[in-house]
Amino acid sequence: xxxxxxxxxxxxxxxxxxxxxxxxxxxxxxxxxxxxxxxxxxxxxxxxxxxxxxxxxxxxxxxxxxxxxxxxxxxxxxxxxxxxxxxxxxxxxxx
Amino acid sequence: xxxxxxxxxxxxxxxxxxxxxxxxxxxxxxxxxxxxxxxxxxxxxxxxxxxxxxxxxxxxxxxxxxxxxxxxxxxxxxxxxxxxxxxxxxxxxxxxxxxxxxxxxxxxxxxxxxxxxxxxxxxxxxxxxxxxxxxxxxxxxxxxxxxxxxxxxxxxxxxxxxxxxxxxxxxxxxxxxxxxxxxxxxxxxxxxxxxxxxxxxxxxxxxxxxxxxxxxxxxxxxxxxxxxxxxxxxxxxxxxxxxxxxxxx
Numbered sequence: 001x002x003x004x005x006x007x008x009x010x011x012x013x014x015x016x017x018x019x020x021x022x023x024x025x026x027x028x029x030x031x032x033x034x035x036x037x038x039x040x041x042x043x044x045x046x047x048x049x050x051x052x053x054x055x056x057x058x059x060x061x062x063x064x065x066x067x068x069x070x071x072x073x074x075x076x077x078x079x080x081x082x083x084x085x086x087x088x089x090x091x092x093x094x095x
Numbered sequence: 096x097x098x099x100x101x102x103x104x105x106x107x108x109x110x111x112x113x114x115x116x117x118x119x120x121x122x123x124x125x126x127x128x129x130x131x132x133x134x135x136x137x138x139x140x141x142x143x144x145x146x147x148x149x150x151x152x153x154x155x156x157x158x159x160x161x162x163x164x165x166x167x168x169x170x171x172x173x174x175x176x177x178x179x180x181x182x183x184x185x186x187x188x189x190x191x192x193x194x195x196x197x198x199x200x201x202x203x204x205x206x207x208x209x210x211x212x213x214x215x216x217x218x219x220x221x222x223x224x225x226x227x228x229x230x231x232x233x234x235x236x237x238x239x240x241x242x243x244x245x246x247x248x249x250x251x252x253x254x255x256x257x258x259x260x261x262x263x264x265x266x267x268x269x270x271x272x273x274x275x276x277x278x279x280x281x282x283x284x285x286x287x288x289x290x291x292x293x294x295x296x297x298x299x300x301x302x303x304x305x306x307x308x309x310x311x312x313x314x315x316x317x318x319x320x321x322x323x324x325x326x327x328x329x330x331x332x333x334x335x336x337x338x339x340x341x342x343x344x
Contacts, residue, residue, distance in 0.1 A: 006126070027128050030239070037232060038128035041135050 008057040009035040011042075013049035021053045029054075098274045100154045101174065102281060103215070104164075105271075105317060107147030108175035111165055113196060114140030115328055116183060125186050132232060133189070139225040143218070150214050166336040170326055171319040178261035180316070180325045187251040190236040191258055194298065197230035199265045202290030206282030215280065234298045241302025248303065255299075256307045263312040265291065 006028040012021035024043050029035035035054040044052070063071060075081070117137035124130025148161035178196060183189045204226055207219035240251040266284045275281030299306065315321065335342055 028126060029128065033235065037235075038132065040228075041132040042128055045131075045135065 006030045006034075009039075009054045010057050010060060011035075011039040012053040012055075013039075013043055014051040014053075015048060016050055021051065024048070026057060096154060098271045099212070099280065100151055101271045102275045103147055103151040103154060105174040106215075107144050107151055107164075108173050109179050109196075110140040110147060111144035112173070112175040112325070112328060113179035113193075114138070114144055115332055116179065116181075117189070117193075119183055120189065129186070136193070136225075136229050136232070139222075139229070143222050143225070146218050146221075150218070162336075166333050170321055170329055173316075173319065173321065173325060173329075175316050175321075175325075176261065176264050176267075177313055177316045177322055178258065178264065180322060180328060181258060181261065182324055184254060184257075185250065187236075187240050187247065188254040188257070190233050190240065191251060191254040193229065194233040194237045195258060195262050195265070195295070197226060197233050198294040198298070199262075199287065199291050200226045201230050201294070202287045203282055205290075206287060210281070211279040230294075234294070237298055237304070238302045241299070241304040251302075252304055255304055259307055260309075260311050260313050264314040264316060267314055267317045269317065 007030075008026055009029055009032075010026050011024050013024045014021045027035065027038050027042055029038050032054060035056075036052055039052045039054055043049070114137045117133050117140065120130060120133045121137075122130065124133055144165065145161045148164045152159040152161060152164055176196075178192060181192055183192075201223070204219040204223040208216055208223065210216045210219065237251065240247040242248070266288045268284050272281060272284065276283055295306075
């Protein structure tokens with residue numbers, strides 16, 4: 001039997017304070033319009049957002065967890081990439 | 096004042112009973128997302144009912160509140176439309192019922208915003224935002240199912256045939272309605288009907304659905320003459336307050 005489940009969509013919500021859309025979860029919907037409405041109903045019931053993006057999960061490409069060591073570990077030993085080696089002059093606030 | 100009480104009760108009872116009907120879907124929706132959508136709409140309607148029945152209680156001036164009106168009246172004292180008390184049936188039936196109602200409620204609230212009654216005008220303004228979404232949701236489903244598969248088309252056409260006879264009552268007019276219209280409190284039902292016709296024609300056309308030839312019309316809800324379904328709804332709703340008077344949690 002064919003898979004009769006609706007496609008999976010990933011949902012991104014921009015909150016009132018935030019500038020960027022953040023991934024909040026996923027849901028099923030037959031088309032993009034239904035995905036937006038379902039996202040509104042499932043993920044913004046408590047006034048979490050002012051804007052919604054949805055993208056079909058099949059269109060997302062993810063890094064391979066088994067490659068995590070090769071991808072991310074090399075950065076761990078390069079603390080000098082953090083801007084923490086500067087002396088902040090007196091009187092500079094909000095740093 | 097008596098007319099105003101009666102009038103507010105009608106609007107409030109429509110929201111209350113349809114909200115209760117939709118709540119029956121909680122945990123039984125065809126898919127989780129839709130289950131939540133229907134209960135969200137139910138909560139919007141119950142919220143409207145709370146405000147409207149509180150206002151009705153105030154007009155009545157017998158020291159009651161919304162809860163007492165909602166949970167302690169007898170069936171003949173309810174003024175809701177026959178349409179909203181009809182059973183849920185399958186999901187398509189629920190969406191068809193919702194669509195007929197939403198297509199009415201949107202122009203109704205749009206016009207009620209200009210009511211001379213400030214309280215009603217404020218309630219209409221808030222409810223309209225909710226109703227716009229309800230109508231978008233239900234009309235998209237009617238189109239999706241009507242213009243969907245052979246089975247979905249046939250089934251929702253049957254729902255339409257079963258429910259259409261209750262739609263004339265949406266525009267029920269009597270002494271109360273006329274008094275409220277001439278006082279500038281109620282929207283003119285003829286205007287609301289012509290907006291309803293436009294929406295229904297457009298959506299049913301998109302959905303490839305047909306209005307049945309048999310145009311037999313039912314009414315009675317506005318006068319307290321209900322179908323047998325209302326009794327069962329009230330039994331569910333009122334059991335707790337009748338068995339344990341004043342219970343709160």
